[in-house]
Amino acid sequence: MSTSNIDIARQRLLVPAGIDENDLDRLFGQLLGHAVDSGDLYFQSTRYESWVLEDGIVKEGTHSIEQGAGVRAISGDKTGFAYSDEIMMPALLQASEAARAIAKRGTESSLQAWHRGDANILYPALDPLERMSADAKVRLLRDVDAEARCQDPRVSEVVVSLAGVHEVMMVAVSDGTLSADVRPLIRINVSVIVEQDGRREQGSAGGGGRTEYAFFLEQERALGYAREAVRQALVNLEAVDAPAGSMPVVLGPGWPGVLLHEAIGHGLEGDFNRKGTSAFAGRVGEQVASPLCTVVDDGTMQGRRGSLNVDDEGIKTQSTVLIENGILKGYMQDRLNAGLMGVAPTGNGRRESYAHLPMPRMTNTYMLAGEHNPDEIIQSVDKGLYAVNFGGGQVDITSGKFVFTASEAYLIEKGKVTRPVKGATLIGNGPDVLKQVSMVGNDLELDSGVGTCGKEGQSVPVGVGQPTLLIDELTVGGTSA
Amino acid sequence: MPDIQNAANEPEFPQQSQLEEMVHDIIAQAQQLGADGVEAGVSIDTGLSVTVRLGEPETLEYNRDRGLGLTVYFDHRKGSASTADFEPASIRATVQAACDIARYTSVDPCAGLADEARMATVIPDLDLYHPWQLGVDQAIELARDCEATARAVDARIVNSEGGTLSSYAGMRVSANSHGFLGGYRTSRHTLSCSVVGRQGDEMQRDHWYATARDYHDLETPIEVGRMAGERTVRRLGTRRLNTRQAPVIFAADVARGLFGSFISAVKGSSLYRKSSFLVDHLGKQVFPDFMHIHEQPLLKKALGSAPYDSEGVATLARDLVLDGVLQGYVLDSYSACRLGMETTANAGGVRNLIVDPGDKDLPGLLRAMDTGLLVTEVIGFGVNILTGDYSRGVAGFWVENGEIRYPVDEITVAGNLRDMFMGIAEIGNDMDLRGNVRSGSVLIEQMTVAGA
Numbered sequence: 056m057s058t059s060n061i062d063i064a065r066q067r068l069l070v071p072a073g074i075d076e077n078d079l080d081r082l083f084g085q086l087l088g089h090a091v092d093s094g095d096l097y098f099q100s101t102r103y104e105s106w107v108l109e110d111g112i113v114k115e116g117t118h119s120i121e122q123g124a125g126v127r128a129i130s131g132d133k134t135g136f137a138y139s140d141e142i143m144m145p146a147l148l149q150a151s152e153a154a155r156a157i158a159k160r161g162t163e164s165s166l167q168a169w170h171r172g173d174a175n176i177l178y179p180a181l182d183p184l185e186r187m188s189a190d191a192k193v194r195l196l197r198d199v200d201a202e203a204r205c206q207d208p209r210v211s212e213v214v215v216s217l218a219g220v221h222e223v224m225m226v227a228v229s230d231g232t233l234s235a236d237v238r239p240l241i242r243i244n245v246s247v248i249v250e251q252d253g254r255r256e257q258g259s260a261g262g263g264g265r266t267e268y269a270f271f272l273e274q275e276r277a278l279g280y281a282r283e284a285v286r287q288a289l290v291n292l293e294a295v296d297a298p299a300g301s302m303p304v305v306l307g308p309g310w311p312g313v314l315l316h317e318a319i320g321h322g323l324e325g326d327f328n329r330k331g332t333s334a335f336a337g338r339v340g341e342q343v344a345s346p347l348c349t350v351v352d353d354g355t356m357q358g359r360r361g362s363l364n365v366d367d368e369g370i371k372t373q374s375t376v377l378i379e380n381g382i383l384k385g386y387m388q389d390r391l392n393a394g395l396m397g398v399a400p401t402g403n404g405r406r407e408s409y410a411h412l413p414m415p416r417m418t419n420t421y422m423l424a425g426e427h428n429p430d431e432i433i434q435s436v437d438k439g440l441y442a443v444n445f446g447g448g449q450v451d452i453t454s455g456k457f458v459f460t461a462s463e464a465y466l467i468e469k470g471k472v473t474r475p476v477k478g479a480t481l482i483g484n485g486p487d488v489l490k491q492v493s494m495v496g497n498d499l500e501l502d503s504g505v506g507t508c509g510k511e512g513q514s515v516p517v518g519v520g521q522p523t524l525l526i527d528e529l530t531v532g533g534t535s536a
Numbered sequence: 537m538p539d540i541q542n543a544a545n546e547p548e549f550p551q552q553s554q555l556e557e558m559v560h561d562i563i564a565q566a567q568q569l570g571a572d573g574v575e576a577g578v579s580i581d582t583g584l585s586v587t588v589r590l591g592e593p594e595t596l597e598y599n600r601d602r603g604l605g606l607t608v609y610f611d612h613r614k615g616s617a618s619t620a621d622f623e624p625a626s627i628r629a630t631v632q633a634a635c636d637i638a639r640y641t642s643v644d645p646c647a648g649l650a651d652e653a654r655m656a657t658v659i660p661d662l663d664l665y666h667p668w669q670l671g672v673d674q675a676i677e678l679a680r681d682c683e684a685t686a687r688a689v690d691a692r693i694v695n696s697e698g699g700t701l702s703s704y705a706g707m708r709v710s711a712n713s714h715g716f717l718g719g720y721r722t723s724r725h726t727l728s729c730s731v732v733g734r735q736g737d738e739m740q741r742d743h744w745y746a747t748a749r750d751y752h753d754l755e756t757p758i759e760v761g762r763m764a765g766e767r768t769v770r771r772l773g774t775r776r777l778n779t780r781q782a783p784v785i786f787a788a789d790v791a792r793g794l795f796g797s798f799i800s801a802v803k804g805s806s807l808y809r810k811s812s813f814l815v816d817h818l819g820k821q822v823f824p825d826f827m828h829i830h831e832q833p834l835l836k837k838a839l840g841s842a843p844y845d846s847e848g849v850a851t852l853a854r855d856l857v858l859d860g861v862l863q864g865y866v867l868d869s870y871s872a873c874r875l876g877m878e879t880t881a882n883a884g885g886v887r888n889l890i891v892d893p894g895d896k897d898l899p900g901l902l903r904a905m906d907t908g909l910l911v912t913e914v915i916g917f918g919v920n921i922l923t924g925d926y927s928r929g930v931a932g933f934w935v936e937n938g939e940i941r942y943p944v945d946e947i948t949v950a951g952n953l954r955d956m957f958m959g960i961a962e963i964g965n966d967m968d969l970r971g972n973v974r975s976g977s978v979l980i981e982q983m984t985v986a987g988a
Binding site: 121 | 598
């Protein structure tokens with residue numbers, strides 16, 4: 056498969072411009088001057104579409120094509136970068152000349168003989184846009200809308216959006232690695248508003264992955280998202296003010312794993328640790344979580360939104376243990392930061408597009424299952440919060456402070472889940488929060504495939520997951536005393 | 537060093553007439569395919585960004601982006617497409633893609649171009665283009681001065697995320713089948729710095745930045761660096777607060793977010809979907825009666841200025857809030873039609889939203905608050921525009937007797953935007969001019985602070 060991905064990528068990206076391996080040699084000849092240690096050329100073509108249904112009719116559709124090549128030169132810890140939206144030799148030579156301007160010192164380097172990089176096979180090399188007719192896409196949107204509306208007469212608004220991406224990438228690295236990937240990505244989101252006695256509330260749900268749209272028809276997945284969005288909205292109609300203050304918090308399985316992404320994930324990215332700006336810098340081998348916690352970043356999960364066959368630097372993705380039984384084991388790395396820290400890259404070098412520099416990013420980040428039945432966990436709490444759905448989160452990697460915002464949560468009173476409460480932001484300190492984990496459920500779930508992570512202005516698709524967790528103390532930012 | 541350095545950031549734009557030909561050609565192609573309404577736009581952006589970390593250049597990035605996009609209407613059915621490839625065959629394929637989509641979307645009586653009578657016919661020069669012939673060495677020097685100043689502020693500043701200088705210039709041309717044609721150039725230059733302080737086991741970082749259309753209007757590297765250093769050092773020694781009710785001041789740079797939420801709540805798409813807590817609030821009191829909020833899209837040199845909106849409608853200065861009463865919504869032609877109203881020339885958003893200042897500077901506001909929380913950073917996304925519920929992580933300072941006592945973090949502030957807006961006691965005169973929303977610091981009478 057990886058062989059054929061290289062052939063597909065060559066046909067799509069290089070052949071139309073008449074670029075062959077001799078031309079790549081010439082570009083590297085330009086790039087790897089007297090003082091450049093290494094470099095890479097990243098070719099990419101991305102086709103994107105989206106469809107939006109609102110008021111029961113399909114209102115909007117968009118289609119876009121982007122392609123281009125990014126050229127990077129590395130000299131020690133310095134990076135020069137330029138890109139072109141024309142994949143043509145004159146433009147690429149110009150970009151190479153610009154990128155190498157960063158180099159002032161560095162070792163003499165030369166291009167190694169080309170070899171094909173190793174890759175996983177985690178998803179089919181298909182084009183989701185072509186694999187379903189426009190009629191069928193429109194029908195899917197309408198079916199989801201109808202399913203949401205027939206759930207409850209209080210449903211007043213439904214917006215459904217469907218999006219697909221077909222991305223073909225090829226990366227040529229100065230160590231001779233030539234890698235390519237063909238990456239399908241699909242997503243559907245349902246957002247509903249319900250109204251009762253003048254009060255309006257919303258709910259939303261969705262899913263996706265690296266596959267084709269037919270995935271949404273299997274097991275009535277898309278209809279399930281519609282039912283889930285309505286269920287959440289109806290729960291919120293009953294919600295009372297959220298509590299304010301520190302208290303035990305039980306997090307449900309799946310998407311609440313955004314906790315891991317914010318509280319520790321970003322802080323374990325190699326760039327922040329190489330520079331010493333992360334609250335986790337220099338702490339490998341230390342206890343950073345309770346012994347119940349084992350957390351991995353796994354780019355090799357079949358068909359998952361955060362998965363990649365190879366990362367954007369041509370490194371085969373892997374499953375990396377970040378925390379094992381509470382002990383910090385290592386960081387997520389790209390080539391640059393791994394090299395500077397003297398460790399191996401972990402297949403976490405990702406970039407939003409050819410027009411962006413790669414950096415260490417998460418793939419699918421989750422905590423392994425523990426031993427407790429989720430019911431037992433809830434029963435153990437006298438007074439606290441049970442949070443099962445979240446919006447986004449954010450972290451200050453230097454102070455370690457992170458937040459994530461609940462969109463569906465309940466009070467726990469005397470070991471029982473009672474009233475739903477309004478959304479509230481939860482705040483904690485990354486290096487402390489997992490030390491507060493006192494019970495881990497046996498119900499590990501991954502999210503449904505809608506996560507997007509932003510870092511330094513670049514967005515990439517990611518996955519998160521976890522079993523039910525009890526955190527003994529976390530600050531809940533409600534308004535109720 | 538290579539000789540490209542000094543020519544590095546000289547924007548090389550084509551003649552505007554070339555882009556005008558392109559958009560006219562796109563419109564003609566779509567019309568040939570049967571579209572009864574077409575709008576098209578082309579943009580070219582170039583830039584240079586340099587980061588210096590710990591005194592050494594770390595990254596040097598050259599940006600050059602192109603894009604063209606169109607929206608077509610076939611009897612009130614809409615389709616859109618875009619590409620970065622300007623080859624004639626790719627443009628034809630993109631026009632075809634937009635038209636193909638419109639065969640599958642449904643008839644929506646409100647879908648279409650904005651009213652022909654509202655098109656901008658004269659394009660005023662808003663003085664938005666001041667390119668900087670910036671060499672790489674000069675950019676490195678400015679970023680280095682900025683970072684060095686920040687690091688020298690205090691011995692507790694032990695690390696850095698670097699100083700960054702970036703300079704961008706762009707050109708865009710838009711047209712539609714009503715005969716509207718507009719185009720202009722813009723520039724934007726930004727100097728920023730972020731450093732890390734350490735005290736015991738605690739690490740904190742903070743940053744500062746300056747941004748302007750004209751580099752002559754930027755604060756100096758020394759000024760930006762000193763602010764970044766001072767802001768970082770003053771955060772060391774944080775404590776947590778117990779959960780309590782307290783008055784809260786949002787410092788000017790974070791107060792802008794509150795008015796961003798206000799705009800989200802009065803924009804057309806939130807209103808016709810009834811997904812805003814300000815549905816049906818036109819003519820009603822939403823802020824205290826001393827408040828005046830207006831939009832000034834035609835300000836010379838300002839970061840949010842634009843002579844026409846993204847539908848070609850001429851922009852105009854107007855009041856959004858007068859004496860605390862909501863005077864108008866933020867509408868494009870589609871949402872206006874859905875609401876039975878007229879577009880407010882806000883396709884693409886508001887442009888230079890200005891919250892009129894009061895007469896106190898920040899120390900004056902602190903004295904007015906006496907005891908409470910000064911918020912200097914907010915994190916997270918805990919704002920629900922449908923219900924107005926607000927809950928966000930914050931960092932800042934605890935204030936007693938009108939003076940800053942100590943830094944605080946790992947706390948949240950929560951309330952409902954409806955109450956927060958009505959609970960604004962004063963607006964400071966310390967206007968932050970660095971963005972599309974301009975406001976001074978905002979004192980809110982009471983919010984819930986959650987902590988230990």
